[in-house]
Amino acid sequence: MPMDDHERLAVLAEAARTGQAAAVELELNDWRRRPDCPTAARVMLAGLLAQRGELETALTILAEADERDLDVLQARIAVLMELERWDEARACVDQLHHEHGFDPRVELWLRAMEAPGVGSLPIVTDAEVEALAGELIGAIHVMPTLVAAQKVRADLHSVRLLREAIGYMARDVHEPRQMLLLCEAMAELSLLLGDEDEARRWTHRGLRIEPYYAPLAIVLAKIEDDPTVGPAALEVLDRTAQRHPGYRDVLAALIRRQFARGDRNAARERLRRWQEQEPHHPVVQSLANELAA
Amino acid sequence: MTSTMNLRQIEAAWMQPIRRLERQQRLLTARMYRQVGRLADAQALYADLQEEWPEHAIIRLEAGELADEMGDIEGAIEHLQAAIALDSRVHGRAMPALARVLMHAGRLPEAGRCWWRITRLRHDDLQAWAGLLVCALAAEKHGVARRAMRQVLLLGTRWQRRQMLAEHWRHVTMALAAKQRPAPRLTESPLQKLLEKAAATFEAHARRYPDRADTYYHLGICREALNDAVRAAEAAQRALAINDKYVAAQELHRRVAA
Numbered sequence: 001m002p003m004d005d006h007e008r009l010a011v012l013a014e015a016a017r018t019g020q021a022a023a024v025e026l027e028l029n030d031w032r033r034r035p036d037c038p039t040a041a042r043v044m045l046a047g048l049l050a051q052r053g054e055l056e057t058a059l060t061i062l063a064e065a066d067e068r069d070l071d072v073l074q075a076r077i078a079v080l081m082e083l084e085r086w087d088e089a090r091a092c093v094d095q096l097h098h099e100h101g102f103d104p105r106v107e108l109w110l111r112a113m114e115a116p117g118v119g120s121l122p123i124v125t126d127a128e129v130e131a132l133a134g135e136l137i138g139a140i141h142v143m144p145t146l147v148a149a150q151k152v153r154a155d156l157h158s159v160r161l162l163r164e165a166i167g168y169m170a171r172d173v174h175e176p177r178q179m180l181l182l183c184e185a186m187a188e189l190s191l192l193l194g195d196e197d198e199a200r201r202w203t204h205r206g207l208r209i210e211p212y213y214a215p216l217a218i219v220l221a222k223i224e225d226d227p228t229v230g231p232a233a234l235e236v237l238d239r240t241a242q243r244h245p246g247y248r249d250v251l252a253a254l255i256r257r258q259f260a261r262g263d264r265n266a267a268r269e270r271l272r273r274w275q276e277q278e279p280h281h282p283v284v285q286s287l288a289n290e291l292a293a
Numbered sequence: 294m295t296s297t298m299n300l301r302q303i304e305a306a307w308m309q310p311i312r313r314l315e316r317q318q319r320l321l322t323a324r325m326y327r328q329v330g331r332l333a334d335a336q337a338l339y340a341d342l343q344e345e346w347p348e349h350a351i352i353r354l355e356a357g358e359l360a361d362e363m364g365d366i367e368g369a370i371e372h373l374q375a376a377i378a379l380d381s382r383v384h385g386r387a388m389p390a391l392a393r394v395l396m397h398a399g400r401l402p403e404a405g406r407c408w409w410r411i412t413r414l415r416h417d418d419l420q421a422w423a424g425l426l427v428c429a430l431a432a433e434k435h436g437v438a439r440r441a442m443r444q445v446l447l448l449g450t451r452w453q454r455r456q457m458l459a460e461h462w463r464h465v466t467m468a469l470a471a472k473q474r475p476a477p478r479l480t481e482s483p484l485q486k487l488l489e490k491a492a493a494t495f496e497a498h499a500r501r502y503p504d505r506a507d508t509y510y511h512l513g514i515c516r517e518a519l520n521d522a523v524r525a526a527e528a529a530q531r532a533l534a535i536n537d538k539y540v541a542a543q544e545l546h547r548r549v550a551a
Contacts, residue, residue, distance in 0.1 A: 006473060009470070009471055009473065010471065012471075013399070013467070013468075013471030016364060016366070016467070017366040017367060017397075017398050017399075018365065018366070018367050019360075019363065019364055019365035019366075019367070019368060020364065021363075021364025022364065024364075040470045040471075040473050041470075043466065043467075043469075043470035044467050044470040044471060046466065047463065047466030047467030047468075047469075047470055048467055050463035050466055050467075051397060051463060051464060051466075051467060052362075055463075058463075069476070070474065070476055070477060071466070071469055071470055071474065074462065074466075074469075075462070075463070075466045077459075078458075078459040078462035078463055078466070079459070079463065081455050081456070081458075081459035082456060082459040082460055082463070100476070100477045102477070103477035104435075105430075105433060105435070105477065106477060108430070108435060108438060108439070109430055111442070112426055112430055112438055112442045112445075112458070113430075113455070113458050113459070113462070114451060114454055114455050114458065116455075128483050131482070131483050132483040132484055132487070135482060135483065135484035136484060139484065139518060141514070142484075142488065142514055142515075142518045145491060145511045145514040145515060145518075146487055146488070146491055148491075148507070148511050149487075149490070149491030149494045149495060149511065149515075152494050152495070152498050152508075153494045153497075153498075155490075158487055158490065161483065161487070162487070165483075
């Protein structure tokens with residue numbers, strides 16, 4: 001009965017252990033030339049060669065193997081580090097991180113080996129981002145809740161993971177309502193990361209879909225205007241407040257923005273009119289205290 | 294005449310003048326053979342010397358190193374273990390050699406123990422700590438790896454550490470390929486993890502600010518997505534108790550109570 005690849009590799013490994021390394025090397029070299037040669041056989045051959053210091057040849061063999069494989073990437077990084085080919089090692093480190101960096105064992109390996117570039121790796125991996133994007137597309141209604149949780153208590157990994165995954169999803173979402181939700185989430189998450197440019201870009205992108213969308217108008221109230229990207233926050237807040245007169249957070253944001261921009265009399269006048277309508281509402285009272293302070 | 298002799302006879306005839314040399318000279322000859330790549334000749338001489346001089350640790354040590362060079366890993370392990378047992382003065386050379394051979398053999402826990410024993414003898418030995426670290430990483434002993442990593446970071450320059458770690462890794466590459474480790478997979482759903490964390494965040498927030506309807510609403514959404522309809526309905530009810538006009542909470546309650 002013919003052996004499968006796994007059995008054959010086990011036999012070869014045993015032979016290499018018991019003084020037949022040269023014969024094993026010949027067989028692996030022969031196997032390597034065949035298109036059905038498994039990645040593990042190539043790594044084994046590269047390992048045999050590297051063991052006795054033939055690093056360049058080992059690298060050539062590893063270059064023929066599946067470049068996404070964990071063993072291949074770790075072996076390549078180690079050999080490139082030993083040869084002090086730092087740029088190539090760094091590129092392999094990036095790839096290892098993107099392919100397998102979600103696995104704590106891989107993360108530990110990268111840190112333990114002091115692999116080049118490990119300090120500047122992104123904190124989320126492509127594999128995680130793609131998986132989350134795939135899951136979120138079928139449960140898009142939970143996205144505002146996930147973003148709200150980050151606004152209550154942000155953790156950098158989750159914020160970045162969400163932002164990358166939503167950015168990834170945005171390429172395939174065409175339905176305007178869903179796109180609006182993505183824009184809102186991206187704007188909020190960018191704001192949490194202190195990235196005002198991105199927050200502004202996503203806010204205006206969403207407002208082009210729905211010009212009176214109150215949550216985006218409120219985000220816009222928190223960032224500086226940039227006429228090259230979209231209309232001023234005051235203009236957006238004013239038109240949104242007129243469209244949704246009962247939306248207190250929009251009115252409060254408008255008054256705060258007016259006040260902050262130095263238009264204090266107009267802000268106070270708007271607040272006075274609101275106080276007449278809802279003198280005891282907590283939002284009104286808190287805003288009045290804020291402006292009086 | 295020669296054609297009728299078998300290989301063993303040829304070897305015996307050829308080795309005869311060498312065997313007449315003093316032991317010390319033969320040892321030097323064996324070393325010379327090894328240096329110029331005549332490994333089989335060196336091996337034959339070491340075998341002779343070992344027979345005559347069985348208690349000599351250096352001979353076993355060098356025979357072990359040679360066996361490793363020739364790819365006879367099991368033979369190398371036997372020689373090196375014997376050398377270590379015979380004379381503690383060869384430990385400094387024999388133990389790292391044994392550890393490396395054990396790495397080639399894929400006997401990673403034993404190799405790791407061997408490196409660890411060296412660190413007990415020489416606490417600031419970067420090679421030994423790096424060897425222990427690499428064995429622990431390859432054998433997936435993460436606690437040991439973390440401890441070894443802390444020690445490695447205290448020794449040598451970054452360049453030295455990288456070179457040492459990379460060099461050690463090449464000694465486990467073949468063993469790992471033979472093991473055919475399964476590729477890492479994302480076993481946990483990232484969305485589920487985010488939802489669990491979000492639910493915990495909203496629970497804590499609700500304890501601190503119990504009159505926020507939106508906190509209960511979002512908590513309900515998390516629980517609904519985590520397939521906990523009963524507790525999702527509870528959260529929606531809490532949201533509606535605070536604000537009965539909360540449309541999204543009403544919808545959530547309708548969905549989960551059904």
